Amino acid sequence: xxxxxxxxxxxxxxxxxxxxxxxxxxxxxxxxxxxxxxxxxxxxxxxxxxxxxxxxxxxxxxxxxxxxxxxxxxxxxxxxxxxxxxxxxxxxxxxxxxxxxxxxxxxxxxxxxxxxxxxxxxxxxxxxxxxxxxxxxxxxxxxxxxxxxxxxxxxxxxxxxxxxxxxxxxxxxxxxxxxxxxxxxxxxxx
Amino acid sequence: xxxxxxxxxxxxxxxxxxxxxxxxxxxxxxxxxxxxxxxxxxxxxxxxxxxxxxxxxxxxxxxxxxxxxxxxxxxxxxxxxxxxxxxxxxxxxxxxxxxxxxxxxxxxxxxxxxxxxxxxxxxxxxxxxxxxxxxxxxxxxxxxxxxxxxxxxxxxxxxxxxxxxxxxxxxxx
Numbered sequence: 001x002x003x004x005x006x007x008x009x010x011x012x013x014x015x016x017x018x019x020x021x022x023x024x025x026x027x028x029x030x031x032x033x034x035x036x037x038x039x040x041x042x043x044x045x046x047x048x049x050x051x052x053x054x055x056x057x058x059x060x061x062x063x064x065x066x067x068x069x070x071x072x073x074x075x076x077x078x079x080x081x082x083x084x085x086x087x088x089x090x091x092x093x094x095x096x097x098x099x100x101x102x103x104x105x106x107x108x109x110x111x112x113x114x115x116x117x118x119x120x121x122x123x124x125x126x127x128x129x130x131x132x133x134x135x136x137x138x139x140x141x142x143x144x145x146x147x148x149x150x151x152x153x154x155x156x157x158x159x160x161x162x163x164x165x166x167x168x169x170x171x172x173x174x175x176x177x178x179x180x181x182x183x184x185x186x187x188x189x190x
Numbered sequence: 191x192x193x194x195x196x197x198x199x200x201x202x203x204x205x206x207x208x209x210x211x212x213x214x215x216x217x218x219x220x221x222x223x224x225x226x227x228x229x230x231x232x233x234x235x236x237x238x239x240x241x242x243x244x245x246x247x248x249x250x251x252x253x254x255x256x257x258x259x260x261x262x263x264x265x266x267x268x269x270x271x272x273x274x275x276x277x278x279x280x281x282x283x284x285x286x287x288x289x290x291x292x293x294x295x296x297x298x299x300x301x302x303x304x305x306x307x308x309x310x311x312x313x314x315x316x317x318x319x320x321x322x323x324x325x326x327x328x329x330x331x332x333x334x335x336x337x338x339x340x341x342x343x344x345x346x347x348x349x350x351x352x353x354x355x356x357x358x359x360x361x362x363x
Contacts, residue, residue: 029259098242098254101332
């Protein structure tokens with residue numbers, strides 16, 4: 001091996017050239033393709049939720065179960081709100097890669113941390129009224145028909161599990177947000 | 191497409207195409223993905239030249255765009271191994287010893303492996319140094335202060351020298 005790493009390094013790929021501009025015109029970057037794929041998946045998931053909740057809502061309405069229909073109906077604005085936020089947040093990814101590397105990295109970390117920190121507000125909270133509505137309606141209907149202990153036992157467990165799942169999702173996202181925030185601060189102090 | 195955009199792109203290609211290819215290969219192990227990354231950098235450079243305002247040198251602009259696109263690329267890749275602090279470089283296992291390790295291609299592979307394990311900013315600093323940038327130029331591209339670049343560079347070069355058993359290094363180069 002030679003004793004000059006720089007020389008070895010710079011000797012590699014000396015004949016490389018840039019892609020011709022005409023070949024770049026129709027190209028989208030890996031980043032853009034990834035965002036597009038993610039959006040398609042998320043919108044597909046949203047459509048599935050709508051496809052499940054709208055007929056269920058109509059079915060309960062047809063049966064005269066207005067509280068259950070209302071609760072399921074709440075899923076529709078909740079899903080649309082989440083989809084709108086996903087679109088808004090993905091659209092905010094204006095790229096200015098010509099800024100210095102430290103500012104660019106730090107801005108990326110802060111943007112991701114902010115999105116994760118707000119997950120409880122725009123991703124979890126919209127579905128809470130609907131979930132509580134369904135469990136609450138079932139509980140109200142069971143009151144006076146079933147013993148209180150049985151109602152608590154049969155509804156408390158799934159409700160607790162659902163809320164625990166929401167809590168776990170929030171905890172995971174907040175933890176990741178804190179780690180990203182720390183990375184951004186370390187970078188800014190470098 | 192503007193005339194300035196095309197002129198800057200051509201000029202950048204003539205001067206920096208090999209460096210961009212080396213950067214992509216260093217940051218991405220998979221050859222196809224490295225080629226994709228290289229073309230992503232070309233694309234972002236092409237787009238960015240519409241905004242080029244001449245407030246910094248073309249070289250600074252090109253390397254900022256290239257390193258930021260590469261950083262976004264590796265930042266998204268879950269397969270990237272955990273990074274290692276500069277001081278822990280000694281504990282990295284060399285991919286080969288003896289005469290084979292002395293081959294230049296092997297040296298490049300080892301360099302790539304080391305670069306991929308470094309935190310992003312350190313990787314950027316060492317890559318710019320390998321490309322022959324001065325401390326001031328590295329500071330301008332990375333946004334670090336000149337002092338911070340000098341400190342990092344000194345530590346990184348000492349560790350690299352130890353890894354490759356280089357002779358005495360000149361810290362002023």
